[in-house]
Amino acid sequence: MEHVKIVNGNKITSNLVGGQAINGNSVLCLTKSSTAPEIAISFMEIRLSNITNKSTYNKLDQILDEVTDIDDIINDLIIEDNLSTKDFIAKIKRSLKRNKNDSTEKLADKIRKNCKNQLLNNITKRRNKHKKIIEVLLNESKIKKELKSEKPIKLILDNFKPHSSKFISRICKILNIDLIFLPTRSPHLNPIEQVWRLIKAEIRMLYIQNQAHLEQVIMKVFPEKVNEISTDKWVESYIK
Structure with a gap:
């Protein structure tokens, strides 16, 4: 599994998380x-695509709907x-009196920080609200017990800082996902790197009109390219 940003010649970008399955x-x-x-949402999607029980699938699918595109809800929570x-x-x-x-200059900086903390677009506050919503909904659904009956997912990934956060660790425990981190600076150990290489080569040959077009191409090409890269030798070399 890897998080990647694909940029084409026109500087159009797309953020992606890709998971290449060995037996899933x-x-x-x-x-x-x-x-x-x-x-966390991408890990939920990976889990969703590897669920066998229909009831559990429907429950997680509903939670995904409730935690995606929720800017208005986050706005309301911040205002509250x-x-x-x-x-x-x-x-x-x-x-001002205390200081x-x-x-x-120092007084102006203190005022600025107080004002920033009240803004709707405060990135830290928005991120924390979103994390709380995801975790609360998963816990309240009691889906953790149901997912224990599913085959555990062993997710091999790099050391990108958010991957190792306590929040992601808690989410993965609920989803029955075990995280296995590759050594630092070792992208060559991750076979999905070759998938991204093939996708980028495909995109370089196309005229990409806009971000929607770029994402449409990636969604079409990924299933084709992910099956071209075999994980057999990788498993033999590194899973012993």
Whole structure:
């Protein structure tokens, strides 16, 4: 499994997570970014594509619908948590009074940080809200017990920082996914690298009009190329 960003000659980009299966279903996920919530969603999609029980499949599929494209819900949660105008002004006044001997630059920086924390587009707050929604929905569904009956997924991946986060670890325990990390700086040990190489070569021969066109091409080419790269020798070399 690997997270990759594909860029064509026109600088059109697409974020992807691809999973090449040895004895399961290979999966390609289009992601908005390489953040932990998006990676968690891609792991859920990998799990979904390798579920045998229909009831469990439907439950996880519903959760995926509820955690995807939820900007409006996150907006509402941030607004709900934010201070009222009156409380926010009082907080700024307290900060100015407490730090009255600071320079103008330092005071301006403190005000800026307080304002940033109240913004809807605060990246950290949005990411944390999204992570919480994903984890709460998975836990409340009690799907962990059902997924214990499914074949465990051994996911081999690189050391990209979000992959090793505590949040991703908790999500993988629920999904019955075991993470196996490759040594640092060893992309040659990951056979899906060859899949990306073939896909990029295919894209270089095409005129890509826009991001939607790029993603359409990738979705079409991935199933073809992932089957061209054999994992047999890789298994013989590294799984002993």
